[in-house]
Amino acid sequence: MIDLILQYKNFLVQGxxxxxxxxxxxxxLGFLISSILTLIRFFGERVTNAFTKIYIDVFRGTPLLVxxxxxxxxxxxxGINLDAFTASVIAIGLNSGAYQAxxxxxxxxxxPEDQIIVAKALGLRDSHIxxxxxxxxxxxxxxxxxxxxxxxxxxxxxxxxVIGLAELTRVGEYMMxxxxxxxxxFTIVALIYLLLSYAFYFMSRSIEKxxxxxxxxxxxx
Amino acid sequence: xxxxxxxxxxxxxxxxxxxxxMDVSFTxxxxxxxxxxxxxxxxxxxxLKTVLRLIExxxxxxxxxxxxxxxxxxxxxxxxxxxxxxxxxxxxxFPHMKVVDNVALPLRLALGMSKAEAYKKALEYLKLxxxxxxxxxxxxxxSGGQRQRVAIVRALALEPDLLLLDEPTSNLDPSSxxxxxxxxxxxxxxxxxxxxxxxxxxxxxKVSDKVIAMKSGRVVYEGPFNESIAKDVxxx
Numbered sequence: 001m002i003d004l005i006l007q008y009k010n011f012l013v014q015g016x017x018x019x020x021x022x023x024x025x026x027x028x029l030g031f032l033i034s035s036i037l038t039l040i041r042f043f044g045e046r047v048t049n050a051f052t053k054i055y056i057d058v059f060r061g062t063p064l065l066v067x068x069x070x071x072x073x074x075x076x077x078x079g080i081n082l083d084a085f086t087a088s089v090i091a092i093g094l095n096s097g098a099y100q101a102x103x104x105x106x107x108x109x110x111x112p113e114d115q116i117i118v119a120k121a122l123g124l125r126d127s128h129i130x131x132x133x134x135x136x137x138x139x140x141x142x143x144x145x146x147x148x149x150x151x152x153x154x155x156x157x158x159x160x161x162v163i164g165l166a167e168l169t170r171v172g173e174y175m176m177x178x179x180x181x182x183x184x185x186f187t188i189v190a191l192i193y194l195l196l197s198y199a200f201y202f203m204s205r206s207i208e209k210x211x212x213x214x215x216x217x218x219x220x221x
Numbered sequence: 222x223x224x225x226x227x228x229x230x231x232x233x234x235x236x237x238x239x240x241x242x243m244d245v246s247f248t249x250x251x252x253x254x255x256x257x258x259x260x261x262x263x264x265x266x267x268x269l270k271t272v273l274r275l276i277e278x279x280x281x282x283x284x285x286x287x288x289x290x291x292x293x294x295x296x297x298x299x300x301x302x303x304x305x306x307x308x309x310x311x312x313x314x315f316p317h318m319k320v321v322d323n324v325a326l327p328l329r330l331a332l333g334m335s336k337a338e339a340y341k342k343a344l345e346y347l348k349l350x351x352x353x354x355x356x357x358x359x360x361x362x363x364s365g366g367q368r369q370r371v372a373i374v375r376a377l378a379l380e381p382d383l384l385l386l387d388e389p390t391s392n393l394d395p396s397s398x399x400x401x402x403x404x405x406x407x408x409x410x411x412x413x414x415x416x417x418x419x420x421x422x423x424x425x426x427k428v429s430d431k432v433i434a435m436k437s438g439r440v441v442y443e444g445p446f447n448e449s450i451a452k453d454v455x456x457x
Contacts, residue, residue, distance in 0.1 A: 114313045121273050121385075122375070123303025123331030132326060136317050213317045214359040 001184045008175050015171035016192055022085070022157045022167060026092035027150050033097025038104045042130055052101065059098035065159050067091045072163045088160035088167075092153055099149055107141035108134060140211050147204035151197045158193075168192060223250040225284070226383050226414045227272065232281030234271040235438075240279060241267045243438045247431075249383065249416060254409055256425040256446070257418045259435035260455050265418040266310070268435070269385050272416070273302055286382060303331040306376030308386040312369035314360040321347065321356040324375045332379065346378040347371075350404060366397025370404050377408070384408065384415035390424065422451050 068091040158169035172189035235241035324343035434442035
């Protein structure tokens with residue numbers, strides 16, 4: 001197996017970099033979308049809230065692979081031609097936006113209502129409450145869920161191999177085709193995914209500790 | 222004649238159209254200390270939240286400094302609420318902020334002070350109540366009594382026209398309770414207009430200029446503290 005790693009190390013590194021890049025970009029796009037959806041939910045009226053619900057239901061209720069195929073193969077018929085990388089980032093990002101919005105919803109629900117009532121009673125406006133009371137706590141509450149989502153995207157980015165993007169899984173396929181050593185090729189790929197996942201989980205612990213509210217650290221294990 | 226700070230006229234309020242507070246009328250004059258007593262579920266806390274329009278009144282008028290706040294658009298409420306210093310039960314503080322940030326936040330955001338002014342004033346008020354040593358601690362690092370005292374200082378620092386205190390001594394251990402009671406007596410001496418909701422008849426007797434006794438959402442007594450009437454309210 002070592003010989004295979006050494007032989008394909010450049011491809012593996014490049015594949016891993018593409019995987020990390022897709023993950024980071026689609027996570028960022030998802031975060032942007034979830035921030036907008038969260039804002040709409042916090043300040044919005046019934047009509048706008050219905051829009052967020054439809055968005056979330058559509059993207060959570062259909063397979064990511066179907067969404068990816070729709071964007072890559074379907075959009076050209078309406079004049080939108082995207083390369084495999086861009087299509088992957090957009091598809092995974094749009095999908096992640098729905099999941100991240102749900103993570104934020106749960107994180108906001110974790111803030112005791114008393115705090116909102118007191119903030120209002122002290123004369124704070126809704127925008128102040130959102131920025132100074134809700135978001136600083138909700139983001140802290142959301143860290144484990146968001147990191148989990150990041151690692152999920154890291155793995156889901158492998159779907160981009162279906163549309164020909166040379167990310168990590170695709171590199172595994174190349175290795176298999178060239179050497180017929182499928183077991184070893186995909187074991188190597190799986191180990192790299194595992195290593196990356198551990199690295200991000202480890203980072204998550206540091207982030208959680210870094211942003212822990214004094215007095216609440218004991219809850220972080 | 223003393224000025225009216227707050228006047229409630231036939232106020233009814235509750236949740237989902239179901240009244241909890243019914244036809245309540247009373248007036249708080251400048252410098253007057255009104256203590257609201259009554260058993261659990263009598264509508265005391267709902268009454269305070271109604272005054273702040275955190276609960277929408279079903280009917281009636283709430284006149285604060287000559288303005289009927291029931292008729293005000295929602296966008297106008299923050300500038301009225303900031304003139305009523307509210308102290309919630311169990312001293313709800315914002316846990317992600319240090320004590321001084323908790324006190325300075327409404328000064329900056331609701332009163333529009335600069336950051337420097339707000340922090341200067343927050344520290345002055347914490348010092349005034351002997352809490353400056355707690356300024357850089359987080360709420361989770363304080364005792365229940367300390368949290369409650371910070372919540373009181375946070376309200377006082379706004380220099381409100383009226384203080385609204387919702388059972389500030391509830392759920393406190395005896396030593397924390399003593400600390401908070403001490404602060405309440407000090408505030409009473411400062412001549413602030415206030416409405417204090419409490420179960421504690423001893424506090425009511427020492428602090429009140431006027432007692433409002435509530436039972437099942439209605440005012441059953443209004444007048445000077447009277448021990449036998451107060452005790453009657455708590456009997457089923």
